[in-house]
Amino acid sequence: MLVSKEVISIIGAVGLLALALSWHRRESSPLRLSQVGWVCVGLYFFNDATTYLEHDDLILTVFSVMALPMAVGMAVWEARADDDRTRSSLIWARGAVAYAGGPYLLIAHVPWLSVLAIWFVASQAAVFLRFSGGDDVMLGETWVNTAQGQVTWAEFEGNRWFMGSSAEEYMFQTELLLVDGTPIGINFVLACTALQSMVIFIGAIAVLDIDWRRRCRVLFLTIPLIHVLNLFRNAGLIWLHTTYQQWTLLDMSVFEFGHSYVARFVSLFAMFLMALIMFDLLPELHRHIVRLLAPLGILQPPNQKI
Numbered sequence: 315m316l317v318s319k320e321v322i323s324i325i326g327a328v329g330l331l332a333l334a335l336s337w338h339r340r341e342s343s344p345l346r347l348s349q350v351g352w353v354c355v356g357l358y359f360f361n362d363a364t365t366y367l368e369h370d371d372l373i374l375t376v377f378s379v380m381a382l383p384m385a386v387g388m389a390v391w392e393a394r395a396d397d398d399r400t401r402s403s404l405i406w407a408r409g410a411v412a413y414a415g416g417p418y419l420l421i422a423h424v425p426w427l428s429v430l431a432i433w434f435v436a437s438q439a440a441v442f443l444r445f446s447g448g449d450d451v452m453l454g455e456t457w458v459n460t461a462q463g464q465v466t467w468a469e470f471e472g473n474r475w476f477m478g479s480s481a482e483e484y485m486f487q488t489e490l491l492l493v494d495g496t497p498i499g500i501n502f503v504l505a506c507t508a509l510q511s512m513v514i515f516i517g518a519i520a521v522l523d524i525d526w527r528r529r530c531r532v533l534f535l536t537i538p539l540i541h542v543l544n545l546f547r548n549a550g551l552i553w554l555h556t557t558y559q560q561w562t563l564l565d566m567s568v569f570e571f572g573h574s575y576v577a578r579f580v581s582l583f584a585m586f587l588m589a590l591i592m593f594d595l596l597p598e599l600h601r602h603i604v605r606l607l608a609p610l611g612i613l614q615p616p617n618q619k620i
Contacts, residue, residue: 322361323423329354330416337409337521348408349389355411356385369484373578391609403605406521414517418509425474425486428504429456429467432488435541436502439548440490448553454489454497490552498556500569508544511585512537515592522598532595536588543584547577 317325332351336344359381366374388407395401421427433453440451456467467486477485487501515536519529555569563571593600 317357317361322358325354326358326415326419329356329358330412330419333408334412334416337405337412340405340408345392348392348404351408351412352385352389352392353382355415356382365484371574373574387609399601400605400608403602406523406602407606409521410517412517413520414513417516418513421509422504423477425458425470425472425477428486429488431507431509432456432486432502432504435507435544435548436488436490439502439545439552442545443549443552446549446553448549449498449556450493451490451498451552452493454491454495456486456488457501459485459487498552500552500555502548506544506548508540508547511540511544511581515540515588518599519592519596522596522602524596524598528596532592535595536592539588543581547581551577 316322329351332347332354334351336348336351339347359378361378363375363378366378388404392404395404421431433456436453440453444450457464458467458470458472460470460472484503487503489501490498492498516533519532519536522529551569551572554572555567558568561568566574593603
């Protein structure tokens with residue numbers, strides 16, 4: 315970890331605020347403000363790389379490491395953009411990151427909101443599992459990981475309205491139990507809520523320069539669908555864990571393999587399909603993303619201006 319938890323939280327907040335302000339002041343195109351925002355946000359996520367590495371989460375470790383160079387690249391591109399189409403896409407990206415990252419970090423840094431989000435999704439996943447004929451699972455104790463050790467949520471004496479930790483996804487964990495009180499060995503954390511996926515779509519759609527009714531129509535289509543798919547994912551992982559307890563692959567249990575690799579691959583594929591649907595409903599969004607992929611040479615239409 316390069317920067318302390320408290321300092322990096324401030325840096326991240328400053329970065330998101332700078333991007334939000336630069337988007338709202340897009341007519342004057344405040345270049346320096348947006349560049350500061352990109353670098354601060356990139357540093358915030360880059361700082362989490364060691365935390366994910368400690369939790370053996372290779373995918374999120376790689377994404378966190380990539381965050382800073384990509385953010386620096388966006389800041390440099392902001393200064394070099396020389397046409398209106400590219401500038402409009404960069405401005406959209408400012409707003410999308412600000413209004414996706416802002417709500418997520420607000421929930422992640424407010425313990426009450428984090429715990430409520432975990433309870434909300436975990437309880438529905440348990441109901442979904444019972445309804446589908448799986449094990450009768452219920453919520454157990456919610457634990458808080460502190461510097462002094464693990465304590466229950468009821469015993470937690472820290473600030474329940476703000477925390478500076480940059481490892482919010484793992485700080486609060488709600489255990490799952492069978493009806494007889496036996497722990498099944500799975501704890502729900504904030505990452506299990508699919509909140510990250512939802513805010514990405516919310517941020518990307520909310521800042522599009524389109525009629526508000528089109529925004530609402532697509533949001534009502536995507537957000538409930540992501541939530542339902544996530545419930546199916548969580549219930550499926552629980553069922554696999556309780557049903558195939560002896561199954562192993564490369565020293566990984568069925569839950570570890572399914573959670574770390576299969577479920578994420580399926581989730582990314584589902585997000586890809588949803589993005590295709592959104593591109594059809596919102597061609598403006600498609601044009602912005604294609605322009606932003608231009609430096610990588612991906613999805614660029616031959617000899618066409620977008």
